[in-house]
Amino acid sequence: MSRYRIFVDGQEGTTGLRIHEMLARRSDVEVLLIDADKRKDSAERARLLNAADVAFLCLPDAAAKEAAALVTNPNTCLIDASTAHRTVAGWTFGLPELAAGQRAKLRESKRIANPGCHASAFILALRPLVDAGLVPAALPLSATSITGYSGGGKSMIAEYQAGGNAKLESPRPYGLTLAHKHIPEMLAHTGLTTKPVFMPIVGNFYKGLAVSVPLHFSQLAPGTDGAAIQRALAQRYEGERFVKVLPLGDAAALDGGFFDVQACNDSNRCEIAVFADAQQAIVIARLDNLGKGASGAAVQSMNVHLGLDEGLGL
Ligand SMILES: NC(=O)C1=CN([C@@H]2O[C@H](COP(=O)(O)OP(=O)(O)OC[C@H]3O[C@@H](n4cnc5c(N)ncnc54)[C@H](OP(=O)(O)O)[C@@H]3O)[C@@H](O)[C@H]2O)C=CC1
Ligand SMILES: CC(=O)N[C@@H](CCC(=O)OP(=O)(O)O)C(=O)O
Structure with a gap:
């Protein structure tokens, strides 16, 4: 062969x-x-x-x-x-x-x-919601991504692994020109028409990433709630091998109330979780920045x- x-x-x-x-x-x-x-x-x-x-x-x-x-x-x-x-x-x-x-x-x-790594998580979380009409295409959104330092390639890896720089011990927000290089693909491939406010944060861990998008139901299609958001995502990715939608408010996705951004490391999986109350939701997608x-x-x-x-x- x-x-x-x-x-x-x-x-x-x-x-x-x-x-x-x-x-x-x-x-x-x-x-x-x-x-x-x-x-x-x-x-x-x-x-x-x-x-x-x-x-x-x-x-x-x-x-x-x-x-x-x-x-x-x-x-x-x-x-x-x-x-x-x-x-x-x-x-x-x-x-x-x-x-x-x-x-x-x-x-x-x-x-x-x-x-891009942040864009993969953002697009997988948002595209089905825009396609289903739950998130209006023109809605101004914001998104935060927590990422490991390997996303910055060899130079950032060397910087973190050299040690001795106390500033690298705490998480560092960046992209503060509001023009991160992934924003064009986030718009082009979700169908969103308003540029999201996107702020990544790099932390002192090698790999793993989670993008969080807060949503207010008052700004979504009438009647949209956490269950409708989770359902739209679960239906869209039913049968997909590498995208898994967790149950609404899945306590098992949390570790004592904390969300583990490294839970998909060493896999090609993206997991999408929806947490909601009666008025608001947070959609979080996590993946390995060097995997999916x-x-x-x-x-x-x-x-x-x-x-x-x-x-x-x-
Ligand atoms: N790291 C991540 O999580 C992700 C990275 N990407 C993207 O993938 C691409 C590669 O990223 P990453 O692997 O992290 O980057 P690295 O900096 O780790 O590696 C880039 C490699 O390209 C080599 N290189 C640079 N210029 C040339 C050239 N002219 N000809 C041949 N080789 C060259 C470098 O050589 P040298 O060894 O001499 O520096 C280096 O080995 C980038 O565009 C990055 O943005 C995308 C998604 C996620
Ligand atoms: C921590 C860190 O710096 N991460 C990179 C993203 C890595 C990635 O997805 O790469 P490309 O879009 O360059 O292909 C960043 O935010 O620019």
């Missing part, structure tokens, strides 16, 4: 290494490796990109754009983990659970842009594209 040829451009980086770990367990793929001293050599990267059936781009945005321009082989499918192409025409958003028909698009497309938030999602997209079992290697 001939094996699929896979290249990871950025194989030494955080998401690239994780993809390698996932592919190493598989016998149906051959991973094309680049010599360490040539990993930024455009000619060598071009050779391997064009030799691959699927190439993952685990690179900063500028290098991902450069890599895309190096591909001339019409058979090569690019799966870009960076922010560069997530709202660009001609690229398919790498979230199979986005909507009916998304898997068919991923199967056909040779250009797949994988979602990045490398796991990229491998899932590859499996869908190649027509394989979607969970292979995950």
Whole structure:
């Protein structure tokens, strides 16, 4: 049996290494490796990109754009983990659970842009509520994301792991220009038309992420309550392998009243929880920023594209 040829451009980086770990367990793929001293050599990267059936781009945005321009082989499918192409025409958003028909698009497309980690959680939580008409598309929302430091890639990991900086011990809000790079994809792929106020917070733990969105029923479709929100989400993701909607107010999702943002670590799962009283709800989606938030999602997209079992290697 001939094996699929896979290249990871950025194989030494955080998401690239994780993809390698996932592919190493598989016998149906051959991973094309680049010599360490040539990993930024455009000619060598071009050779391997064009030799691959699927190439993952685990690179900063500028290098991902450069890599895309190096591909001339019409058979090569690019799966870009960076922010560069997530709202660009001609690229398919790498979230199979986005909507009916998304898997068919991923199967056909040779250009797949994988979602950002915060955006994955936000979109999975909000898209069904907008589609169901419970959340009006123009509603001004706010969202907070608590994330582990591996989301910041090699440089942030080194900063945290060096130790000795007391400022890194407490959670740090950022994105305070109100222009986080995930906001365009959050709008484009939920159907929301008003930019949400989005504030991520990075904490002193390696990985795991939870996006919280507060909702006031007075601003939603008439009659909407916590049960209706949970039901819309549960119906939308019924039968999905990697998206799990928890029961309304699920005490089991809490640890003595606290929500564990690391509960989906080392999995490709996103769990969505709804907590509500008579007037308000908080929808929280948690995932592993290097799992469903990045490398796991990229491998899932590859499996869908190649027509394989979607969970292979995950
Ligand atoms: N970490 C996460 O949780 C997530 C990351 N992403 C995105 O995925 C992409 C990769 O992120 P991440 O793995 O965290 O980043 P890292 O910083 O950990 O790794 C990036 C890698 O790309 C290499 N690189 C940089 N420029 C070039 C170039 N011109 N040619 C070849 N290689 C190059 C770097 O080399 P060197 O080793 O020399 O620095 C590094 O190994 C980014 O766009 C990021 O935003 C997406 C979702 C989640
Ligand atoms: C902690 C941290 O810095 N996290 C990153 C998100 C990582 C991610 O999803 O990456 P891309 O959108 O770049 O692909 C951030 O908020 O910018």
